[in-house]
Amino acid sequence: MFFHIVLERNMQLHPRFFGRNLRENIVSKLMKDVEGTCSGRHGFVVAITGIENIGKGLIRDGTGFVTFPVKYQCVVFRPFKGEILEAVVTMVNKMGFFAEAGPVQIFVSNHLIPDDMEFQTGDMPNYTTSDGSVKIQKDSEVRLKIIGTRVDATEIFCIGTIKDDFLGVINDPANA
């Protein structure tokens, strides 16, 4: 799920950036540092949408670096258990398949793939129904439900299922 939230971060800035463009420098450094990172609590930071305020800088003894507390608005993406996501299949193997929904990796084990889908080996491994009408392979788009998440400090990993109503392939690249 996406959230628009306000986060705070202390930015350490080298003295060479001090000057007229101090503010712009802080913002560009913040974007470089924060966008694309993942925190266990808030999820993936997708984009910074605005700066709330930049506090007073504090000069560090000895180094000359200055720390600015920056409050910024950003869009974060955090997967939840029970959430329905649409994802792109990245890898298919005997144990199941991996898919990506933006920055999140999702594993769907073969127990959570409908029973009528069989694993087919080959240079393009896939899961196929007996009549061949539905095929899950690399680059297929699937709709899945997250049934478990592992949230580390810097990483979120999910497991999903397509063994439920209205889940499964939504767009097959082979047929497109």
Place this chain on the structure above:
Amino acid sequence: MSIEPFNRLVKLAARAFYDDITTKGDNQPKTGRSDNRGIAVVVLDALTRRQWVREEDLAKELKLHSKQLRRTLRFFEEEKLVTRDHRKETAKAAKMHNAAVANTTDGHRTKEGDDKIKMHTHSYCCLDYAQIYDVVRYRLHRMRKKLKDELEDKNTVQEYICPNCGRRYNALDALRLMSLVDEYFHCENCDGELVAESDKLAAQEGGDGDDNARRRRREKLKDMLQKMEVQLKPLMAQLSRVKDLPVPEFGSLQEWQIHAGAAGRAANGDSSSNDPSRSSQGYGATPMPFLGETKVEVSFSGVEGKEDLKSETASTGLKVLPPWMIKQGMNLTKEQRGEVKQGSKMDDSFAAAESSDDKKISIGNDDKIKDEYVKAYYAALLQKQREAEESAKKQQELLQTSISNGFSKSSSDRQVGMKSKREEDDEPDDDVEWEEAPIGGNTSEGFKVNDLNAEAPASGEDDDDDIDWEEG
């Protein structure tokens, strides 16, 4: 509106789901006396025999404390079985409800004490059959789904075991366990191939007791599901029986009161001062008295006008041809001739116009009449000149007869003219019939299309063959 099957549904659902519901808080000691299980069923049963009922009255009749009843009802409101309505009302309004109740149930109400009430908040409750039907169905669906999901391990995290070192992993570790060389998961310790826990091998190698527990659990779940199907069978049967029946609706409290009151009045034929529909004007709780369905009739004046216009154009469709266009041998109606013979006198033409039923031919359309008159006058003049030799008397007679003839003829001709118009209208129909011949021609083309269709699958098969060939 048969309410009986729905009542049966309510009773079955009450016994199935609300039999051992106690509305007491958990902190209170559950002694034998304070145990109020089963009250829920009693209350629901009582409600099936009523429509909208004041909660105080219900409490009195059930010999329950009103607080206890209210707690039960609040629970049912949360369960969406019961709709409640609270309102401040005077004795009069309360009486009104009593009247309404008396009309729907033949029961006799105690009315003493009602007059003393000044302004109290009264709560009313009623079963919401439509919602009950949905709620029960949803409940069954959820029960079944939950059991089935658990039975099929739908939402459980898959576990993996290393047969070599016995180390366990689950699906959340999958990313780390992927190996680059093959498509199996590999143990982090010993690089052995992992197996999914539910597989046979794992059951033998891994913890045996754990698997037993798992199996026992599955048995239990299956048992539970089976029991549920058996025990709730009557309820499900009742649900399916009720499915196509119209759901009894009482509407909101106010609607119901007014309806019930009106029905009662119709039955009794009395119009006492207690009459609910009358007093409904007076009390403040209803913003608007029930006035029956509002009907809006929209009359399109424009359409009518158009019709008029059309008929007018139809009747005046045959334009009066100017005299210089009229030639010998033309098949013209009298109208087209401009009613030459009509009205050598102004008065006559007026009379003719007025006497004709066809109002669309402009009564009082002065210009037209003038034109006609002028034309008639000229024609008459011409005639006069031609017939100058003839005697005045004879001429007079001739004119007289021609005028009278003209009248009858023109009126009949008018009819004929209309008819001929209609026949013209009919003609396009003929044309349509005519056009059916080419349609018949088109069908052959349709066959062609069919032929193409017939060919298409064949080509599709060819494609399939190609694929097969490639795979071979």
